Amino acid sequence: MRDPAKAQRIVEAAIRVFARSGYYHSRVADIAREAGIASGTVYLYFRTKDDILVTLFREKMAEWCALARREIAAEPDPVSKLRRLVALHFSVLEKSPDLAEVVQVELRQGHKFFRGAPAAEVSAYFQLITSVLEEGVAAGRFRRDLPVKVAAKMLFGAMDQIATSWVLGQRTYRLSDSAGVVASLFLEGVSADGV
Amino acid sequence: MRDPAKAQRIVEAAIRVFARSGYYHSRVADIAREAGIASGTVYLYFRTKDDILVTLFREKMAEWCALARREIAAEPDPVSKLRRLVALHFSVLEKSPDLAEVVQVELRQGHKFFRGAPAAEVSAYFQLITSVLEEGVAAGRFRRDLPVKVAAKMLFGAMDQIATSWVLGQRTYRLSDSAGVVASLFLEGVSADGV
Amino acid sequence: MRDPAKAQRIVEAAIRVFARSGYYHSRVADIAREAGIASGTVYLYFRTKDDILVTLFREKMAEWCALARREIAAEPDPVSKLRRLVALHFSVLEKSPDLAEVVQVELRQGHKFFRGAPAAEVSAYFQLITSVLEEGVAAGRFRRDLPVKVAAKMLFGAMDQIATSWVLGQRTYRLSDSAGVVASLFLEGVSADGV
Amino acid sequence: MRDPAKAQRIVEAAIRVFARSGYYHSRVADIAREAGIASGTVYLYFRTKDDILVTLFREKMAEWCALARREIAAEPDPVSKLRRLVALHFSVLEKSPDLAEVVQVELRQGHKFFRGAPAAEVSAYFQLITSVLEEGVAAGRFRRDLPVKVAAKMLFGAMDQIATSWVLGQRTYRLSDSAGVVASLFLEGVSADGV
DNA sequence: TATGAATGAGCCTTCATTCAT
DNA sequence: GATGAATGAAGGCTCATTCAT
Numbered sequence: 087m088r089d090p091a092k093a094q095r096i097v098e099a100a101i102r103v104f105a106r107s108g109y110y111h112s113r114v115a116d117i118a119r120e121a122g123i124a125s126g127t128v129y130l131y132f133r134t135k136d137d138i139l140v141t142l143f144r145e146k147m148a149e150w151c152a153l154a155r156r157e158i159a160a161e162p163d164p165v166s167k168l169r170r171l172v173a174l175h176f177s178v179l180e181k182s183p184d185l186a187e188v189v190q191v192e193l194r195q196g197h198k199f200f201r202g203a204p205a206a207e208v209s210a211y212f213q214l215i216t217s218v219l220e221e222g223v224a225a226g227r228f229r230r231d232l233p234v235k236v237a238a239k240m241l242f243g244a245m246d247q248i249a250t251s252w253v254l255g256q257r258t259y260r261l262s263d264s265a266g267v268v269a270s271l272f273l274e275g276v277s278a279d280g281v
Numbered sequence: 282m283r284d285p286a287k288a289q290r291i292v293e294a295a296i297r298v299f300a301r302s303g304y305y306h307s308r309v310a311d312i313a314r315e316a317g318i319a320s321g322t323v324y325l326y327f328r329t330k331d332d333i334l335v336t337l338f339r340e341k342m343a344e345w346c347a348l349a350r351r352e353i354a355a356e357p358d359p360v361s362k363l364r365r366l367v368a369l370h371f372s373v374l375e376k377s378p379d380l381a382e383v384v385q386v387e388l389r390q391g392h393k394f395f396r397g398a399p400a401a402e403v404s405a406y407f408q409l410i411t412s413v414l415e416e417g418v419a420a421g422r423f424r425r426d427l428p429v430k431v432a433a434k435m436l437f438g439a440m441d442q443i444a445t446s447w448v449l450g451q452r453t454y455r456l457s458d459s460a461g462v463v464a465s466l467f468l469e470g471v472s473a474d475g476v
Numbered sequence: 477m478r479d480p481a482k483a484q485r486i487v488e489a490a491i492r493v494f495a496r497s498g499y500y501h502s503r504v505a506d507i508a509r510e511a512g513i514a515s516g517t518v519y520l521y522f523r524t525k526d527d528i529l530v531t532l533f534r535e536k537m538a539e540w541c542a543l544a545r546r547e548i549a550a551e552p553d554p555v556s557k558l559r560r561l562v563a564l565h566f567s568v569l570e571k572s573p574d575l576a577e578v579v580q581v582e583l584r585q586g587h588k589f590f591r592g593a594p595a596a597e598v599s600a601y602f603q604l605i606t607s608v609l610e611e612g613v614a615a616g617r618f619r620r621d622l623p624v625k626v627a628a629k630m631l632f633g634a635m636d637q638i639a640t641s642w643v644l645g646q647r648t649y650r651l652s653d654s655a656g657v658v659a660s661l662f663l664e665g666v667s668a669d670g671v
Numbered sequence: 672m673r674d675p676a677k678a679q680r681i682v683e684a685a686i687r688v689f690a691r692s693g694y695y696h697s698r699v700a701d702i703a704r705e706a707g708i709a710s711g712t713v714y715l716y717f718r719t720k721d722d723i724l725v726t727l728f729r730e731k732m733a734e735w736c737a738l739a740r741r742e743i744a745a746e747p748d749p750v751s752k753l754r755r756l757v758a759l760h761f762s763v764l765e766k767s768p769d770l771a772e773v774v775q776v777e778l779r780q781g782h783k784f785f786r787g788a789p790a791a792e793v794s795a796y797f798q799l800i801t802s803v804l805e806e807g808v809a810a811g812r813f814r815r816d817l818p819v820k821v822a823a824k825m826l827f828g829a830m831d832q833i834a835t836s837w838v839l840g841q842r843t844y845r846l847s848d849s850a851g852v853v854a855s856l857f858l859e860g861v862s863a864d865g866v
Numbered sequence: 867t868a869t870g871a872a873t874g875a876g877c878c879t880t881c882a883t884t885c886a887t
Numbered sequence: 888g889a890t891g892a893a894t895g896a897a898g899g900c901t902c903a904t905t906c907a908t
Contacts, residue, residue, distance in 0.1 A: 110305050124873045194389030228471045236462050243442025244435035267431050275470030276423045319890045500695050514894045618861045626852050633832025634825035641824055657821050665860030666813045666822055709869045
């Protein structure tokens with residue numbers, strides 16, 4: 087109960103195990119072995135197997151949000167903020183391949199994540215994107231009539247799909263290399279100029 | 282194996298059951314009851330529980346692709362084809378809320394769908410999007426240098442996220458209403474004109 | 477669900493297993509093996525391990541009550557009814573040593589039997605004893621001022637302890653031989669005549 | 672093992688916990704918490720959880736026997752000794768409701784108490800009852816041909832059942848009030864005089 | 867002596883799958 | 888083909904007991 091470092095070790099072990107086998111095919115004993123502890127010990131730090139997954143998600147998402155907020159604040163204008171956001175999204179996943187696997191593939195499954203408790207953490211990330219868009223609208227850099235909510239979801243979905251493809255494709259190329267293109271397309275659209 | 286109509290009934294029952302409880306929390310017996318048959322009968326039509334999900338996905342995806350291909354062919358130019366594609370994506374999901382639930386939420390989970398056998402059907406849909414984009418580039422309607430693969434994934438991801446939000450939000454508004462906005466943003470980007 | 481004979485076989489197996497190892501030290505798998513079925517099958521007939529014990533108790537107690545009621549009805553007067561009741565109590569236990577072990581030793585433990593659902597069946601047996609006593613009072617054979625409730629409990633407790641001692645003593649003598657003595661002492665008391 | 676007072680505290684805590692939840696549903700950690708110590712400390716005073724129960728029973732039974740022996744010795748004749756014994760049996764249980772709960776309900780369960788180590792303490796109590804009866808026979812106050820062993824068991828069983836009913840009935844009346852009636856019925860029987 | 871985190875054996879229960887009818 | 892009772896492997900979770908501090 088007392089040692090947050092051990093809870094952390096369990097979470098990190100769970101990320102590796104879930105990335106390898108998927109949540110439903112991972113056994114608590116696997117996580118324990120990966121963490122170098124006995125399986126009963128897991129239950130000193132988490133109430134259920136589910137609790138591990140939820141905690142994992144909330145923590146990582148919160149870290150991610152905090153990092154993104156910090157990095158974005160450093161950028162001078164909405165466009166560069168947006169580019170920074172995309173770059174960061176990809177680099178976070180690229181630097182933590184197991185986490186990427188879990189987040190992109192395992193966490194989608196039903197009724198647990200976008201619904202339920204962790205929704206707050208997801209919302210925070212959407213809120214971050216939304217605020218960049220709103221700032222851009224206010225600054226006249228983005229369309230005056232931009233439906234920011236819809237646009238935020240679209241950007242998230244776009245980044246997400248690019249990342250998912252990369253994960254499913256066994257990560258054979260560098261994800262970060264897509265950041266510029268993705269941001270540009272989101273900013274400028276696919277249409278040819280002057281059309 | 283004689284009666285394809287019964288296999289179909291099982292698939293439709295599975296869609297309702299998975300939508301309600303999620304794949305892992307649905308029991309084969311639930312699907313059988315929903316289909317009005319005995320649980321053993323399921324195994325006369327499907328090898329495993331997994332097979333139901335995979336079949337479900339392949340069939341629905343193939344239907345969807347066929348429909349989309351047909352509808353798009355009727356459109357005169359790449360831009361209207363793309364708009365049609367987005368509208369169709371949303372209207373298919375809107376008309377089949379249970380299917381939407383399954384596709385948007387359940388099918389994401391690990392190691393089964395975008396990987397594995399059904400990947401072909403997913404590819405076909407991506408290919409469809411890609412071909413529209415390529416046609417647009419060839420026609421000079423889309424950027425000459427458009428990275429079509431990336432753009433196709435982005436559009437898919439954007440539509441997907443909008444649909445997911447709608448499903449998770451208990452479908453309290455009309456999804457189709459978003460089609461125009463989504464298509465426009467994809468076409469024109471978020472940037473203000475002349476920037 | 478359908479075959480009461482199999483449920484019965486499970487109950488009978490459970491009696492043997494509980495008699496041998498005690499309820500808490502018996503595993504569901506033991507009961508299944510004793511019944512010659514797979515352990516999962518137990519759950520087609522009983523909701524939980526507890527349910528087996530409760531059902532066992534209720535059924536056996538109900539049988540016992542029915543038998544006792546029938547036998548007692550055949551006796552002409554309250555005193556012979558009471559003697560018959562005692563004789564029957566002991567002969568039932570003597571003929572079913574495993575059941576006796578379970579009833580006398582295992583069922584006493586907490587919070588489950590004299591409390592809870594099976595209390596009704598226990599009450600029925602007490603009620604039977606009480607009615608014999610009331611009949612005797614009405615017939616002038618038992619004390620006019622007899623506190624029948626208390627006397628019924630005392631008789632039950634007395635028989636019960638005699639039976640428990642017999643069970644714990646490895647059943648080295650014939651329990652039925654005690655019936656006459658027990659009945660007589662209950663009827664006449666321990667005091668010397670004319671005291 | 673140095674501090675017998677702490678062992679005592681553990682026993683007293685165990686009585687409360689067992690009374691509340693039953694032996695099998697009580698955890699060693701519960702007892703430790705109730706005693707205000709760490710759970711490991713329990714094992715400095717008792718070898719196993721079972722050992723606590725056995726010790727509890729032996730100690731309390733020994734105290735009880737000693738008390739009973741003392742009180743009975745003060746009585747002038749066998750009949751008043753017997754009445755005293757019954758009164759004491761009930762008043763001991765009445766004054767210690769938690770102990771009563773444990774003794775009446777929890778201790779019955781299998782293979783541990785009337786069998787096994789604590790049998791000696793139980794025997795001592797039976798022996799005490801037996802000796803009162805023998806004294807009565809010798810003094811001509813009880814039937815010359817009284818089967819003292821059987822009568823002793825019957826009296827114990829009768830008192831026990833009265834007490835059990837009281838415990839299970841949530842102790843809504845005063846148990847001691849039954850002492851006189853129980854003793855009288857045991858002495859005189861249920862039959863009407865002159866029958 | 868005391869602690870309480872750690873251990874890991876143990877078991878009830880579920881449910882995908884089989885198969886006799 | 889259809890049934891649904893039967894199977895039995897599997898795994899989450901508990902908790903008595905140990906032991907390093």
